[in-house]
Amino acid sequence: MSSAVTSYVVFTVFSQMSVGALIAMVIADFLAKGKEDAKFFETGAWVSVPVAVIALIGILTHEARPMLAMMTMNTNLATSWLSREVLALTIFVILAVIYTIMWLLEPEYGSLKKFPAIPSIVGKLIALRKPVGVLAAVIGVVFLGVSAKAYMMYTLPSLNLPTTPLFFVVTALLAGVTAVAAVLSLKYLIKKEGDEPLARMLWITMGIAFVMVIVLIAGLLANNSILAGPAPTRYAEVALEETLTRMVEGEYAALYLARWVIGVGLALIFTVALALPLKKTSMATAAALAILLFIVVLSGEILGRTVFFGTNVPLGEVLPNIEAFYTGIGL
Numbered sequence: 001m002s003s004a005v006t007s008y009v010v011f012t013v014f015s016q017m018s019v020g021a022l023i024a025m026v027i028a029d030f031l032a033k034g035k036e037d038a039k040f041f042e043t044g045a046w047v048s049v050p051v052a053v054i055a056l057i058g059i060l061t062h063e064a065r066p067m068l069a070m071m072t073m074n075t076n077l078a079t080s081w082l083s084r085e086v087l088a089l090t091i092f093v094i095l096a097v098i099y100t101i102m103w104l105l106e107p108e109y110g111s112l113k114k115f116p117a118i119p120s121i122v123g124k125l126i127a128l129r130k131p132v133g134v135l136a137a138v139i140g141v142v143f144l145g146v147s148a149k150a151y152m153m154y155t156l157p158s159l160n161l162p163t164t165p166l167f168f169v170v171t172a173l174l175a176g177v178t179a180v181a182a183v184l185s186l187k188y189l190i191k192k193e194g195d196e197p198l199a200r201m202l203w204i205t206m207g208i209a210f211v212m213v214i215v216l217i218a219g220l221l222a223n224n225s226i227l228a229g230p231a232p233t234r235y236a237e238v239a240l241e242e243t244l245t246r247m248v249e250g251e252y253a254a255l256y257l258a259r260w261v262i263g264v265g266l267a268l269i270f271t272v273a274l275a276l277p278l279k280k281t282s283m284a285t286a287a288a289l290a291i292l293l294f295i296v297v298l299s300g301e302i303l304g305r306t307v308f309f310g311t312n313v314p315l316g317e318v319l320p321n322i323e324a325f326y327t328g329i330g331l
Contacts, residue, residue, distance in 0.1 A: 009302060025180060041184065161226055170215055182293070189287050
């Protein structure tokens, strides 16, 4: 696997997970019935921004001159989806940082409430936290669409498919929401408190995860069907056929199978299994299952995204070498 594939995998999976984690915290914000619930949920606010930082580090390590890349990526907004992707991510991260600060520096229950001066300011603006969170979530969803569009180029036939934005949304909601649920579950296992708010969050996590796994199954089957089907041009059709061959028979076949076993099969099993301890209010068992669910989900998404980028056959690999052709006939 090339370093470029690794960079794209890290960037897309973790940037999308960051969006999903923020959405999970907005859900938690509305779920909180009082300050005790909010105090329990506050720990989940540590997820979104650090995950976004991992994504940025991942993509910038692929750049020979990362600082120059950061300063010039927004210069072609009128024509470049890549520039729009960077702008959307920048706005999202700024809003995510503000939203996270409004959780962590809340003067009564924030983890950083002892920080000088700032918590008192945040306390006066706490009514704006939910609107900021909702706005950040909306921008995050816009980022998912713009990011998908940045990869949907005609020169990359296997990425230029309707399943690309679908996979990005699934990663965001599946990995992001389970990440926050796992952090809150770990907190519960350590402190043995917060049964009621954790139960409410895990029920919602289970519902979202179940729907997303079903959507993922449909998306994977549809993606294979499209890869095996007709394409706008013969060369695009060849590129799609070679992509499918690499996926099911080539060097990525084992990863593709593991993606189904871990990211789909085990994820579905753990999701459904979560209902039993929640019904019995056995929160320690439910918390442990939620952590395992996140582990298999993240593993599955990384495997899937590796196959997604690694098996891609660009149009340039199947087009005839026109320059060599003309040279050969003396022109």
